[in-house]
Amino acid sequence: MAKKTAVNEPLNLSSKNLNNEKKHKDFNVKKKGGSFTKTIIYYMKKNKWMTFFMILICVISSVATVLGPKLIQNMMANLLAPSSGLDYFNNGTKTVGELNNLLDGKVFISGDENQFLTEEFVSNSKNYFTLFFGLHFGWDKWIYLQLSLFVVLGVSAYFSSYLGGTMGKNVEIDLRNRSLEKLVKQDMSYYSDKKIGEILTKIVSDTQIIGDQTASVPVTMISAFITFFGSLGVLVTIDWKLTLIVIAIMFVLLIVLQSTFTVVGRMSKRVRKTITTINGDVTDRISTVRLIKSSGTEAYENERFNEVHKEYYKKSFTLITMQSFISTVMTAGISSVQIIIVICSAILYKDNPQYLTVTLSAFISGVGSMVGPLMTLSRLVSGIIQASTCCYRVNEIILTVPRIDTHYEEGEGIIVDEIEGNIVFKDVEFRYPEKPEQLILPKFNFVFEKGKSYAFVGETGAGKSTISKLLLRFYDPSTGDIFINDNVNLKDVHLSSYLDKVGYVEQEPQILYGTVMDNIKYGNFNATDEEIISASKKAELHDLVMSWPNGYDTILGERGFMLSGGQKQRLIIARMFLKNPQILILDEATSALDNIVEKEIQEELEKLMKNRTTISIAHRLSTIMNCDQIIVLGRNQGIVQVGTYEQLKEEHGHFKRLYEAGLMN
Ligand SMILES: Nc1ncnc2c1ncn2[C@@H]1O[C@H](COP(=O)(O)OP(=O)(O)OP(=O)(O)O)[C@@H](O)[C@H]1O
Numbered sequence: 001m002a003k004k005t006a007v008n009e010p011l012n013l014s015s016k017n018l019n020n021e022k023k024h025k026d027f028n029v030k031k032k033g034g035s036f037t038k039t040i041i042y043y044m045k046k047n048k049w050m051t052f053f054m055i056l057i058c059v060i061s062s063v064a065t066v067l068g069p070k071l072i073q074n075m076m077a078n079l080l081a082p083s084s085g086l087d088y089f090n091n092g093t094k095t096v097g098e099l100n101n102l103l104d105g106k107v108f109i110s111g112d113e114n115q116f117l118t119e120e121f122v123s124n125s126k127n128y129f130t131l132f133f134g135l136h137f138g139w140d141k142w143i144y145l146q147l148s149l150f151v152v153l154g155v156s157a158y159f160s161s162y163l164g165g166t167m168g169k170n171v172e173i174d175l176r177n178r179s180l181e182k183l184v185k186q187d188m189s190y191y192s193d194k195k196i197g198e199i200l201t202k203i204v205s206d207t208q209i210i211g212d213q214t215a216s217v218p219v220t221m222i223s224a225f226i227t228f229f230g231s232l233g234v235l236v237t238i239d240w241k242l243t244l245i246v247i248a249i250m251f252v253l254l255i256v257l258q259s260t261f262t263v264v265g266r267m268s269k270r271v272r273k274t275i276t277t278i279n280g281d282v283t284d285r286i287s288t289v290r291l292i293k294s295s296g297t298e299a300y301e302n303e304r305f306n307e308v309h310k311e312y313y314k315k316s317f318t319l320i321t322m323q324s325f326i327s328t329v330m331t332a333g334i335s336s337v338q339i340i341i342v343i344c345s346a347i348l349y350k351d352n353p354q355y356l357t358v359t360l361s362a363f364i365s366g367v368g369s370m371v372g373p374l375m376t377l378s379r380l381v382s383g384i385i386q387a388s389t390c391c392y393r394v395n396e397i398i399l400t401v402p403r404i405d406t407h408y409e410e411g412e413g414i415i416v417d418e419i420e421g422n423i424v425f426k427d428v429e430f431r432y433p434e435k436p437e438q439l440i441l442p443k444f445n446f447v448f449e450k451g452k453s454y455a456f457v458g459e460t461g462a463g464k465s466t467i468s469k470l471l472l473r474f475y476d477p478s479t480g481d482i483f484i485n486d487n488v489n490l491k492d493v494h495l496s497s498y499l500d501k502v503g504y505v506e507q508e509p510q511i512l513y514g515t516v517m518d519n520i521k522y523g524n525f526n527a528t529d530e531e532i533i534s535a536s537k538k539a540e541l542h543d544l545v546m547s548w549p550n551g552y553d554t555i556l557g558e559r560g561f562m563l564s565g566g567q568k569q570r571l572i573i574a575r576m577f578l579k580n581p582q583i584l585i586l587d588e589a590t591s592a593l594d595n596i597v598e599k600e601i602q603e604e605l606e607k608l609m610k611n612r613t614t615i616s617i618a619h620r621l622s623t624i625m626n627c628d629q630i631i632v633l634g635r636n637q638g639i640v641q642v643g644t645y646e647q648l649k650e651e652h653g654h655f656k657r658l659y660e661a662g663l664m665n
Pocket residue numbers: 192432434435440458459460461462463464465466467
């Protein structure tokens with residue numbers, strides 16, 4: 001049998017760790033998963049091309065943003081050049097060359113170096129230019145360049161939003177799929193202490209929050225990083241003194257942000273926990289709506305919901321207050337940069353108005369470019385914190401290792417093609433992992449011969465249903481082993497290939513939301529419509545279905561709300577006829593039905609049982625009378641009697657007592 005390969009768990013937990021933990025612990029391992037940052041990095045590595053283009057677009061847009069102020073500086077210098085030129089102009093006695101020497105070396109005047117200048121020529125700003133990679137750029141060309149930058153910024157904004165959004169959806173869907181994949185492979189015991197609504201919140205809402213944040217956070221972060229440092233570089237070239245002031249303000253803001261991060265994180269975690277509990281409560285009440293309706297407790301439930309929401313409101317209110325405070329501090333801090341710069345530059349350069357005009361306009365624009373992404377980032381802070389909380393919660397699902405190895409990984413486990421031998425319980429002892437202190441089935445041995453029928457009887461809580469759970473491998477025996485085909489350990493088989501040969505009918509049949517057709521087909525997806533109808537006829541369901549206006553396309557409500565108990569049972573039996581299993585497990589399949597319906601269903605079941613290994617868990621005499629063997633279980637005693645109905649009826653013992661006490665009727 002192939003050894004189980006390492007599971008590829010990306011989020012902060014190496015496969016090696018997982019396997020080690022699996023070896024050393026008996027029960028499900030829960031370990032804290034990766035943070036939001038680690039999750040994003042994982043997906044960025046996974047989607048290399050998308051990440052490459054995302055970074056490229058961010059670089060292009062950031063460079064365009066960063067260059068903006070430099071263009072303004074040059075444009076302003078060109079526009080203001082005529083006033084400097086006129087200062088030096090001396091009644092047509094200066095040449096172009098002489099004036100070029102007098103201008104500060106950044107701006108030049110066009111024309112032949114020896115040409116004498118007229119006032120009209122000098123006062124026209126179109127005759128001034130700056131060099132840009134050897135090109136002569138007048139102020140109008142700087143405007144065109146600025147406009148081109150806007151186009152670049154527009155196009156890159158579209159693509160960064162497109163790529164970020166796509167990445168976000170990919171992450172959301174992938175996390176959801178991986179969580180679901182993990183949940184369906186999870187042990188039954190995993191669900192013992194969990195509310196479905198709580199799991200739903202993690203799968204539906206938490207993954208969506210992570211996806212939404214992934215759509216904007218990486219792009220904003222990369223842009224903020226490049227723009228911040230790029231702008232800083234440009235600001236230094238414009239004026240280093242003013243740049244130092246900007247750095248000091250940013251440093252203070254960073255410290256404020258960092259210190260509030262942990263507090264808000266804790267608050268956000270509490271809020272998510274509360275809403276998860278509430279969602280768990282809602283699903284719990286919706287699924288037990290019959291109890292509410294039959295008890296007339298609607299008003300009580302309303303009251304309860306109001307109460308639980310008060311707690312949620314209180315926690316959310318504290319979080320919102322804190323978030324608003326941070327947002328105000330950040331916005332005020334960031335906006336104050338520009339005012340502080342205006343004041344400082346006025347103080348520093350009041351004696352040089354021309355320098356002040358050119359520098360200040362360019363510098364303010366540069367500060368604007370630098371703080372823009374920081375502003376966006378500060379608005380994202382609460383989202384990032386919330387996403388981090390969600391990541392830990394989703395990872396709790398993804399990183400929980402099932403105790404039972406179903407061998408579903410590629411190339412694993414023994415494939416069961418046919419049930420061609422007996423089922424052997426060897427030295428089996430069982431305690432529920434959720435309650436290990438209670439011994440349910442003391443050590444016992446038993447052989448279920450191929451093709452024969454068996455019935456388990458016993459008082460309530462004796463462990464009859466536990467037998468079916470062991471046969472379906474909901475649980476493994478605490479000690480001992482179960483073999484199929486005489487000597488194949490159930491623990492070693494590819495579970496799905498075995499369950500494919502097993503039919504399970506329980507007291508509360510599981511009906512899926514969907515059509516009658518889909519419901520019968522579940523378990524044999526390749527079946528044709530004719531085969532489905534034939535199975536339905538065998539289960540005496542066909543006439544009933546045909547009496548409905550939409551026939552086999554009738555949508556059955558969630559959990560078969562629209563069907564009676566007997567109709568649901570027939571549907572499951574039809575499903576079993578279609579599946580044609582080699583082992584049949586009937587877990588009190590007819591105990592919820594009245595005598596007349598039970599009699600009809602029993603006939604269908606007997607047709608189904610023919611020539612199959614059948615294990616029934618039964619209360620009713622009618623179910624067990626014709627079985628080849630009856631196994632009597634005593635509470636905490638395991639098997640206390642085995643025999644045919646005729647033998648046990650005569651024997652003094654447990655069965656006779658149950659029989660005489662009327663427990664078999
Ligand atoms: N998931 C579980 N965790 C812990 N204990 C459990 C669990 N499921 C069942 N038990 C306990 O195991 C014992 C046997 O349960 P089981 O359902 O097999 O009894 P049963 O004979 O089928 O009873 P009934 O005839 O009432 O259906 C009971 O004491 C029950 O409380």
